[in-house]
Amino acid sequence: MAGKKMAETKAVVTEEKEVGFGELELKIAKPTLNSDKTISISGNFSELGGKIQAVVDRYKGTVLTDDNVDYVKTLKNQFVSLRTGIERERKEYKKVYIKPANDLVDCMCDELQKIVAEGENALGKQLEAYDQKRKDNLTIILKDYVHEFATKHGLRAEYEAQIVLIDKYYNRTQKEEDTIADIEKQAVELAKKQSEYDSGIALIKAECEGTGFVPDTYIRELEYKSAMEVILEIKADKLKREELKAQVDKGETITIGEELETSLADAKALDSKEDTTRTRLLRVTYTPEQASLMKQFFVSNHIKYEFVKTDF
Numbered sequence: 479m480a481g482k483k484m485a486e487t488k489a490v491v492t493e494e495k496e497v498g499f500g501e502l503e504l505k506i507a508k509p510t511l512n513s514d515k516t517i518s519i520s521g522n523f524s525e526l527g528g529k530i531q532a533v534v535d536r537y538k539g540t541v542l543t544d545d546n547v548d549y550v551k552t553l554k555n556q557f558v559s560l561r562t563g564i565e566r567e568r569k570e571y572k573k574v575y576i577k578p579a580n581d582l583v584d585c586m587c588d589e590l591q592k593i594v595a596e597g598e599n600a601l602g603k604q605l606e607a608y609d610q611k612r613k614d615n616l617t618i619i620l621k622d623y624v625h626e627f628a629t630k631h632g633l634r635a636e637y638e639a640q641i642v643l644i645d646k647y648y649n650r651t652q653k654e655e656d657t658i659a660d661i662e663k664q665a666v667e668l669a670k671k672q673s674e675y676d677s678g679i680a681l682i683k684a685e686c687e688g689t690g691f692v693p694d695t696y697i698r699e700l701e702y703k704s705a706m707e708v709i710l711e712i713k714a715d716k717l718k719r720e721e722l723k724a725q726v727d728k729g730e731t732i733t734i735g736e737e738l739e740t741s742l743a744d745a746k747a748l749d750s751k752e753d754t755t756r757t758r759l760l761r762v763t764y765t766p767e768q769a770s771l772m773k774q775f776f777v778s779n780h781i782k783y784e785f786v787k788t789d790f
Contacts, residue, residue, distance in 0.1 A: 503563045507519070530560065622656070632668055641664045678697075689712075689716060
């Protein structure tokens with residue numbers, strides 16, 4: 479038994495001698511500046527790497543037994559110590575050499591950038607002011623063209639104000655003749671729009687003549703309707719009035735808003751099945767003269783209302 483125990487001890491001692499790490503730890507030397515302004519960094523990287531690689535090669539495929547398991551555990555702990563030691567040396571090196579250098583370079587560069595920014599901003603403001611002055615002077619010239627073509631094509635002030643000084647007019651690459659042509663094109667289009675509007679007013683006034691209808695009530699609709707649509711509306715109102723007059727002449731009783739009353743009655747019948755407050759979407763067509771009456775009706779009857787959409 480004693481002989482066998484001595485053999486085991488000898489085997490372990492042999493393995494320790496074969497692959498032991500010794501007292502190795504990573505040591506990185508102070509960086510040196512070369513004549514070509516490059517930096518050299520030296521240390522025991524190769525020596526430590528060789529020793530570690532030898533242990534890795536020796537034990538990474540070893541089958542563990544009761545004879546070598548304790549030693550392998552010891553090697554594993556040494557690997558952990560080496561790993562933490564390498565990281566500790568890395569951080570210490572950066573703290574001593576890299577970080578101060580980085581901080582100093584950053585500080586000096588930041589100061590330089592402040593000076594650069596001061597100059598860049600100052601010149602930028604000067605250039606902006608110069609360009610704005612150029613645009614202001616150009617605006618005076620462009621407005622002269624606007625007024626010239628507005629006069630030429632007979633535009634009233636409200637239509638002349640609709641001529642737009644487009645951004646491209648201020649581009650340095652923009653040709654003056656192109657700008658002039660574009661402004662006159664706007665004036666021609668607005669003159670056509672003005673003529674159509676004036677013709678629409680004339681047609682509406684003629685259609686309302688002798689009817690008692692207020693032309694201005696319909697003229698306002700030209701903002702969102704064509705003249706033809708407004709004329710058709712006037713004709714429909716005429717027809718409706720004639721129908722009502724015929725009914726009155728026959729002695730019939732006329733109920734104004736009968737369609738509305740019927741719709742509200744249907745809604746009331748439906749609402750009576752529920753106790754909750756109902757919300758209905760009601761489209762109302764009215765004249766400015768009727769606006770106050772409509773508001774008074776809603777307020778006096780405690781009916782909440784809001785304008786969801788104006789016109790069509």
